[in-house]
Amino acid sequence: MEFFVKAKTIKLHSHLDKYLIADDDRETVRQSRNSSNLRAKWTVEIAEDGVNNNHRVRLKSCHGKYLTATETPFLLGMTGNRVLQTNIEPGLEWKFDWEPVRDGFNVKLRSWSGKYLRANGGTPPWRNSVTHDDPSSSATQDWVLWEVRSVELKEEEEEKEVLLSESVVPSFPYFDSEAVSPMSLFSTESLPSTKRNFKTPGMDFFHHAKTVRLRGHHVKYLIAEEDEESVTQNRNGSSKNARWTLEYVPHNNNIIRLKSCYGKYLTASNYPFLLGMTGHKVLQTLPHIPDSSLEWEPIKDGARVKLRTCDGNFLRANGGLPPWRNTITHDIPHRTATQDWILWDVDVVEINVNSPVHELPSPPPLLKQDSNGFQNSVPSSPLVHDKSPSFFRQQSNDSKVDTLPKMEGRVIYYHVADESGEVSDEGMPMIFKGYGVEELTHKFEEETGLEGIIVCNKSPLNGKLYPLRLQLPPHNVTMHVVLVLPFSKVAMDFEAQGLL
The missing domain is CATH 3.10.20.90 (Phosphatidylinositol 3-kinase Catalytic Subunit; Chain A, domain 1)
Known part of the structure; x- marks a missing residue:
C-alpha cells in the first residue's frame, strides 16, 4: 500500500515498457508507450470497508470511470477476463477494488476474483491488451508486475534534472561541429580516481587489441553503415565495416572508444530510436572535442561482454519485426527474453603490441566456449608463439578472418x-x-x-x-x-x- 498512500495521481508502467491507458471510448483499457497523454493518469482512491481498511485501492480514469475486473472472457476458451472502465454500482463496490501486493520494487494488483491485472504481449489480438488472470507460464510471470509512478513526484524530478543540467553544461541553441557534442551531459573525468584507475575484468577482452569485431546474440556483427552515420547488424563479418579500431581513454583503464572504418566513433546519442520508446539511437559521429557519449565501459558476463554507457544503458542488438530488426540501440533490457541482446562476443582481429593498458592480467586460454556454443579466440599476449590455426585466423586480413567458428547446437x-x-x-x-x-x-x-x-x-x-x-x-x-x-x-x- 505504500506505493499508493501518498500518491494522488499515478501512472502504471508495465513490464513491456508500456503504460495503462483509458481509451477515449470510455470503456476499454489498453497499453500504450505514450505516457504524456492524460489517459495514462489514474486517480487513487483508498477503499474503506471497515474490515480491511486501507488495504485496497480504486483507480479512476480521466473520464471519471473506475478500473474494473469483469467476468467476461477476453477470448472464448481462454483464461483471461476483460478489464474495463465502468461506473460504480451501489452494493457492488467490492468489484472495483484492487489489492496491491508488493513484489520487490514493483506491485501486483489483485482483483476481487483473486486474479492479477496483466499487461499482455505477443501477437494480436493479445498485443497491448489488459486482462486479469493468473500467469501459468514462467515466461509471463512478469506480465502482472507494475511500476507505480507518482505523477507529482515525477514532475518534481524532471524539474530537478533540468536545473542540474543547466548548472553542469551550458545549453546548445544549435548544433555546431566546433562545439562540444550535446549528446552527453556527464564525463567519466568526474568519477573518483579510484574508480578510474581500477581495471575491471571486462577489459580482459580488449587486451592488446587494435581492431575487433563484435558479434551479438543473433549471430550478427556490429556494422558501420556506408552513410557514415547509422549503425546496424549484419551476418557478413568479412566486410571492413564490421571492424572497429580500439582507443583507450587517457587516465581511465576501464573505458574504451570504438572507431569505425570511416574514422568516426561509436556514439550513444540522446535521440530516441522511436518516439515513446525507451531505446536511444547509436550512431557514428566525430565531435570536435571527444566527450562521454563516445565512451563504453566493458562489463564481463561469463565468456561475453556488455558495453555500458556513462548513463548506465547497454549497447543492444535488437531482434524482432521491423522497424526493430537489425537495429542497434542503447537501453536497459526489462524482459527476460531480451536479456541476452546486450551480450557481445569479441573477436580480436589485429593486435596492438604497444597497448597503453598498464596492468596486464593472466593470459586467458586461446579457445573459450561461450554460452551460445561459439569458440571465441582471444590472444594471450603480444608475443604469442603458438601457431594454432585459430590464432592465425584472427590475424589474417583476408576472407578467412570472417569465417564463423564451429558451433555447438x-x-x-x-x-x-x-x-x-x-x-x-x-x-x-x-x-x-x-x-x-x-x-x-x-x-x-x-x-x-x-x-x-x-x-x-x-x-x-x-x-x-x-x-x-x-x-x-x-x-x-x-x-x-x-x-x-x-x-x-x-x-x-x-x-x-x-x-x-
Whole structure:
C-alpha cells in the first residue's frame, strides 16, 4: 500500500515498457508507450470497508470511470477476463477494488476474483491488451508486475534534472561541429580516481587489441553503415565495416572508444530510436572535442561482454519485426527474453603490441566456449608463439578472418503464423542445443513470450503445416519452423484432424 498512500495521481508502467491507458471510448483499457497523454493518469482512491481498511485501492480514469475486473472472457476458451472502465454500482463496490501486493520494487494488483491485472504481449489480438488472470507460464510471470509512478513526484524530478543540467553544461541553441557534442551531459573525468584507475575484468577482452569485431546474440556483427552515420547488424563479418579500431581513454583503464572504418566513433546519442520508446539511437559521429557519449565501459558476463554507457544503458542488438530488426540501440533490457541482446562476443582481429593498458592480467586460454556454443579466440599476449590455426585466423586480413567458428547446437529460424497460417515475416534465428520437441517448444515460449504455441513444419510438397513430432535432426542441419498460435484456425484444424 505504500506505493499508493501518498500518491494522488499515478501512472502504471508495465513490464513491456508500456503504460495503462483509458481509451477515449470510455470503456476499454489498453497499453500504450505514450505516457504524456492524460489517459495514462489514474486517480487513487483508498477503499474503506471497515474490515480491511486501507488495504485496497480504486483507480479512476480521466473520464471519471473506475478500473474494473469483469467476468467476461477476453477470448472464448481462454483464461483471461476483460478489464474495463465502468461506473460504480451501489452494493457492488467490492468489484472495483484492487489489492496491491508488493513484489520487490514493483506491485501486483489483485482483483476481487483473486486474479492479477496483466499487461499482455505477443501477437494480436493479445498485443497491448489488459486482462486479469493468473500467469501459468514462467515466461509471463512478469506480465502482472507494475511500476507505480507518482505523477507529482515525477514532475518534481524532471524539474530537478533540468536545473542540474543547466548548472553542469551550458545549453546548445544549435548544433555546431566546433562545439562540444550535446549528446552527453556527464564525463567519466568526474568519477573518483579510484574508480578510474581500477581495471575491471571486462577489459580482459580488449587486451592488446587494435581492431575487433563484435558479434551479438543473433549471430550478427556490429556494422558501420556506408552513410557514415547509422549503425546496424549484419551476418557478413568479412566486410571492413564490421571492424572497429580500439582507443583507450587517457587516465581511465576501464573505458574504451570504438572507431569505425570511416574514422568516426561509436556514439550513444540522446535521440530516441522511436518516439515513446525507451531505446536511444547509436550512431557514428566525430565531435570536435571527444566527450562521454563516445565512451563504453566493458562489463564481463561469463565468456561475453556488455558495453555500458556513462548513463548506465547497454549497447543492444535488437531482434524482432521491423522497424526493430537489425537495429542497434542503447537501453536497459526489462524482459527476460531480451536479456541476452546486450551480450557481445569479441573477436580480436589485429593486435596492438604497444597497448597503453598498464596492468596486464593472466593470459586467458586461446579457445573459450561461450554460452551460445561459439569458440571465441582471444590472444594471450603480444608475443604469442603458438601457431594454432585459430590464432592465425584472427590475424589474417583476408576472407578467412570472417569465417564463423564451429558451433555447438543448431540454428533454427522461426516464423510466427497468422490466424490462417500465412507467414509474411523473415525467420528469426535461435540457437538450440537439445533434441526434443517439448524442450524446443518451451524454449520458443520463453523467447517469444507466447503461451501454448505449436511448433510446425511446412511440407515442401503442398506447403501445408504439420505439427513437429519427431526427434530433431543433427546439429549441423539448419531448420526452419513455423509457430502456430493456440485457438487459431490452423490449430483448430489440427485438432479436428487428430494431429494434436
